[in-house]
Amino acid sequence: MHARATRGAAPALLAAALLLAATAAGCTGGPPRDTAKASSAGASPLERAALADGDLPDYRVSAARRAGAVAGQPTADTARCQPLADIMGDRPGPAALTTVNRGLGSRRAPALALSASLSAYDPGDARRLLAALRTAVADCAAGFTARVQGRSGRFSDVAAVPYGTGGDETVSWTATGTARGLRAPLHLVVIREGGTVLRFMALDLGGRGTHPRVPRPVVERQLSKLRATLPAG
Template identity: 30%
Template sequence: MKRSSGARIGATAAVSVLSLALITGCSDEGSDDSKGSGSSSSSPTAQAAKALTTAELKKLLIAQGDVKGYKVEATDESYPTSKSAVKVDKTECQPLAYAMGGLAPGDTDANASIAASEDKSPTGTATSLEDMTEDDLADAFDVSSTLVSLSSYDGDGAEKTFKSVSDAVASCAGGFTISAQGEDQKLAKIAPEKASGAGDESVAFAASGAMEEGGTGDVHTEVVRHGNTIATYYTLNLGKLTSGEAYTVPSVVVDAQAAKLK
């Protein structure tokens, strides 16, 4: 692991406006366990559903103590606060970009987010960045961080939103460019992955992009529909990203959030 790439990636991880162009795509095609295809017709019950408010969603987000081995805390200024801050070069790919940034992938103002990161202590003995060896750095950055977001919709809005994400995984397979925080990043590939099967429908995808110091890396996203609420999970592990080791959206985080939405 190189220090410059680690520091740079960490500064912009939230929107994948890293020196990579990474994202994890969601699609039912990646899993026999995924529920639904995102194309189901709306039932009378769904059409009558009322969206939860942002305040109500905040109460439903996971909190500290809900996920064993994870620190759960409020998001900071490194995350985008509005959709106007995230642009794409292909309109059909916008839902994926929003999901990666912790924003509602569909048309709603009801949205709330939280950050969950592995709570682990580095094993190295170095007391400063300058004293760290490559192994120390790799260990320090080997932490999975997940941006969890909830958004809620009136009527069949959640079903339509889920379908827009699922459709985008297929239509954006060849990648797209995200513009955020003053930078443009090219995502070279969007690939479906196995989803958790949580909720009424779930899809997962990986976004691949070139890293600043050579090679490519992936970041991962899962989108789950629970009735008229959509939960999104965007996961980044800098250590595994730079080493090329496989990682996914942590199931313990998805399970903990799903339990609060039942």
């Protein structure tokens, strides 16, 4: 599958597969439609802590949702995998108090779609989220199906992968999303920093079949900006 065909099919795949990286896909192949500005009057602390255009020289950062992306929280076909479905929704889980989402387009690797988000949690709920994700990754290796607003996607080959971040705790895993006959390997990283949950997703739109990795500069920049903006975590 060549790059142009893959990018053209991406919106249908991302929407049907319930991937938050649909936001990131809006940043690939051209300028973002709604660039996330570095600061704005009246922005919440979480908004100020989120990545903005200019924070990372090799990436465009957008706050826009791509046209056709599915909003809401997906439902898994089995309860034990629901945390993995939740993490691909508008927010990482039902206990999130507020969430700020960003899409990132790589200037060097246009087939790599990335998303990042910050969510405010009660610290106990944040710890429970990471524990639930750790258990779900182990229990759902055989895969699961998720559905939202009448669209569904299958996630297979779920596997934990090491990914050190320096956060309070981290869960990292890869999977393969399939929808409408198209397949996309992905990598997710979820970090707890105090009562804030950072969520990152990398999706390969290039048809190479290999699992991408969330770029470390993106994670490191978001963590450092969060700590500088909300030093108490």
